[in-house]
Amino acid sequence: MAATWFDLTGRVAVVTGGGRGLGRTFAAALAQAGADVVITSRTQSDLDTVAGELREHGREVLTVCSDVTDEGSIEAMVRQVIARFGQIDILVNNAGVEGTAAIVDMDVRKWDQVLSVNLRGPMLCCKHVGPHMIQRRQGKVINVSSALATVVARYMSAYAASKAALVQFTRTLALEWIRHNIQVNALCPGYFLTSLNEEFFASDTGRRLKERLPIGRLGEAHELEGAIVFLASAASSYVTGTTLYVDGGHSLA
Numbered sequence: 001m002a003a004t005w006f007d008l009t010g011r012v013a014v015v016t017g018g019g020r021g022l023g024r025t026f027a028a029a030l031a032q033a034g035a036d037v038v039i040t041s042r043t044q045s046d047l048d049t050v051a052g053e054l055r056e057h058g059r060e061v062l063t064v065c066s067d068v069t070d071e072g073s074i075e076a077m078v079r080q081v082i083a084r085f086g087q088i089d090i091l092v093n094n095a096g097v098e099g100t101a102a103i104v105d106m107d108v109r110k111w112d113q114v115l116s117v118n119l120r121g122p123m124l125c126c127k128h129v130g131p132h133m134i135q136r137r138q139g140k141v142i143n144v145s146s147a148l149a150t151v152v153a154r155y156m157s158a159y160a161a162s163k164a165a166l167v168q169f170t171r172t173l174a175l176e177w178i179r180h181n182i183q184v185n186a187l188c189p190g191y192f193l194t195s196l197n198e199e200f201f202a203s204d205t206g207r208r209l210k211e212r213l214p215i216g217r218l219g220e221a222h223e224l225e226g227a228i229v230f231l232a233s234a235a236s237s238y239v240t241g242t243t244l245y246v247d248g249g250h251s252l253a
């Protein structure tokens with residue numbers, strides 16, 4: 001019985017920002033658990049690379065070049081997925097950007113861009129994927145937030161605000177969709193080395209922060225795999241509106 005709780009055979013998962021970084025890990029974990037996977041981002045060459053890796057798991061893979069901040073682009077992406085697979089069972093709202101700046105130096109366009117990718121993006125994806133989940137009375141939405149939804153870091157106000165808002169968006173939507181048998185949860189990674197933060201962790205400040213993490217090291221991408229499969233599978237059928245921290249104790253510090 002236990003083996004079937006995590007089995008995603010026959011499921012179709014959409015992972016935004018699936019062209020590199022954590023999205024690549026999430027897509028691979030879902031494919032390994034049996035799902036067919038759609039990966040999206042704005043860079044087709046990244047998507048092609050990851051698609052090649054995913055096909056090695058023997059699953060169907062679709063790449064869609066799309067921008068999560070653009071409603072027309074999301075609508076078109078969802079249409080393409082439905083035309084190919086006829087269903088969407090799992091939505092991983094992973095695409096995200098950071099935007100480090102002191103408030104007094106904040107470029108308002110940068111602030112708007114961070115909020116737009118990290119908060120408006122997941123909302124638009126839910127808006128357009130939701131009707132397909134509601135119609136079939138089943139679905140899993142996983143919003144990739146961050147430990148910085150709770151912990152604060154200097155100059156990260158735009159990012160932290162967007163990720164905290166995403167947690168509250170998750171809780172609200174979980175309640176809204178509970179009657180449709182759709183579970184909506186947030187996943188909050190701590191620090192994992194990706195292109196989002198490699199410059200920062202190469203700096204002195206980054207090195208000092210790494211040493212201060214309660215677990216004493218950065219996370220390794222594979223340490224997120226169990227969490228994503230749990231939130232995407234039948235194992236989490238009674239779990240909704242919750243926030244799962246995978247952060248090496250970062251949010252305790």
Ligand SMILES: NC(=O)c1ccc[n+]([C@@H]2O[C@H](COP(=O)([O-])OP(=O)(O)OC[C@H]3O[C@@H](n4cnc5c(N)ncnc54)[C@H](OP(=O)(O)O)[C@@H]3O)[C@@H](O)[C@H]2O)c1
Pocket residue numbers: 016017018019020021022023040041042043046066067068069093094095096097117144145146147188189190191192193194195196197
């Ligand atoms: N790495 C960490 O330590 C960490 C910790 C906590 C939370 N997170 C969260 O995890 C998620 C992934 O982060 P990451 O570290 O893997 O970042 P990453 O390596 O920079 O990858 C981000 C992905 O999002 C895509 N993306 C960015 N803007 C987009 C847009 N407007 N439309 C569609 N796709 C877009 C990027 O592709 P294109 O630029 O080519 O579109 C890329 O595929 C983010 O939400 C991030 O906030 C990361």
